[in-house]
Amino acid sequence: MISGIAHELNNPLAVIKGYVELILCRDELGKQTRADLEKVAHESNRAAKLVSNFLSFAREQPRHREAVDFNELVRRVAELRKLDLQKARVELRLDLHPQLPATQGDPDQIQQVLVNLLNNALQALVEAPRPGRLHVSTQCKENLIQILVEDNGPGVPSEVLPYIFEPFFTTKEVGQGTGLGLSIAHSILADHHGRIFYQPATLGGACFVLELPMVSPNTGTQPSAPTAPLPALTDTPQTQSAQILILDDEKSIAELLGEMLGLLGYSTVLCHSALDALALVERHEFDLIVSDFRMPKMNGQEFYQQAVQKKPELTRRIIFLTGDVVNEETQAFLQSTGNPHISKPFQLALVEQTVARVLQQNAVAQ
Incomplete structure (x- = not known):
């Protein structure tokens, strides 16, 4: 069943990735159009890796690890959600530790967690006094790296706190959420030998804290090589007759x-x-x-x-x-x-x- 699900997901992903790459080969693209398409390419690559990670998790195969700059991850997620934040009139403030060390991890999985948390915060801020405020910060605490995502929304009611990380638990209306976001986040952080927990926010709403151990980038799996840019489409000696x-x-x-x-x-x-x-x-x-x-x-x-x-x-x-x-x-x-x-x-x-x-x-x- 798992391989069948992967097959059904990877087919449309292949089409999206492929046509984006083909379009990016065109010289006549405007600067903004090219930049937008590169974002689509990046996100389709991330989606592909998430499918691969799901398969590895299900098969209990070795996880991918590389040196991760969590400040850069936060900036990337903020850029991806920029338009949604503006439409919702939510003010986003980043407070990033200037000397945050890189550590070992899977950047795509951690980015998935951050995107889910920002999505949850945006939905919660619909009922919050305007302007909505969202604060994402990074900090070092002993041998730990922390990422805090807090908002000035209604927060999480105390009576449901014990259940928020359970699979399929949600306080949203039917059709508004699967109840899997925080459960997946919990599994991802546990797989990184870290944790995610809730605390009241200084802004008055919810605050979720991601906590990961500092691991030297020189330990364990080395960073994967960066993806090579797509070369220009050129003829090969066999193209005339093949x-x-x-x-x-x-x-x-x-x-x-x-x-x-x-x-x-x-x-x-x-x-x-x-x-x-x-x-x-x-x-x-x-x-x-x-x-x-x-x-x-x-x-x-x-x-x-x-x-x-x-x-x-x-x-x-x-x-x-x-x-x-x-x-x-x-x-x-x-x-x-x-x-x-x-x-x-x-x-x-x-x-x-x-x-x-x-x-x-x-x-x-x-």
């Missing part, structure tokens, strides 16, 4: 890949059914196939086995797309073929590099 079959039951993903590879100069054929793709394989010669793995009626493994039976030369010419790489059966099959696979949501640069590499390897092998 014929590529794109198989994905999600029409939008097939069209995205077709557009991207078409811009690179490749000739593409789009197909949304594995059975139809097998018929095409029998009638035509393809230099490469990019195939989704999870499909109805016939999955990627079955398609691969039948395709290479019909055309053995395709054995090393099939690239798989998958939205549930944590699935053990999927992993075992991919390893047995030795063929590359690309996880959804993908970077278009990775697709470009993988396609070029496979074409080059097979050209050399001929």
Whole structure:
């Protein structure tokens, strides 16, 4: 079930990320439009990481950790919520410790917690006297880093305080909240060997405190390498003649890949059914196939086995797309073929590099 949920989430994320990256390749974009799209790209990347984190949490796999600047995280969240704060006429004040040390953590998970807390505060301030006031601060306390989010709203009634971190507990009306935000925050902080707790705010409303231990950035998992910028779309030696079959039951993903590879100069054929793709394989010669793995009626493994039976030369010419790489059966099959696979949501640069590499390897092998 978990891998199925990931598949359903990663497919639309792949389309959003992909088209944003394609648009960012255009030279005629205005400065503000480009800046806005870069924010969309950043948030879609964060959403993708959250799905990955959920899968890792469910499978109890090692967590991702890197050096985190919590002041920068607070600034980023404030910028993301800037328009909503202005619309709600809420005054936001940041009070950030000037020498706050970096510590180990997962920046996307902590950002998720901060976004949830700001959302809760905004909803609470709807009933507060105007102007609403929101104060986010960072501080050091012994060997701990604290992030405080407080507002001048109505606060949390004492009778519900014992339950606020329980899953699905909410005081909001039906349809206004899931009751999972604080429960998820509690789990994330516990996973970081920290905690989240409530205290009355100096502003008169609610105050939630995130508390994390200071861990040297040189300890444990090293910071991950920054994401490389998407390179300009350029021709490769194989683009003049390569014929590529794109198989994905999600029409939008097939069209995205077709557009991207078409811009690179490749000739593409789009197909949304594995059975139809097998018929095409029998009638035509393809230099490469990019195939989704999870499909109805016939999955990627079955398609691969039948395709290479019909055309053995395709054995090393099939690239798989998958939205549930944590699935053990999927992993075992991919390893047995030795063929590359690309996880959804993908970077278009990775697709470009993988396609070029496979074409080059097979050209050399001929």
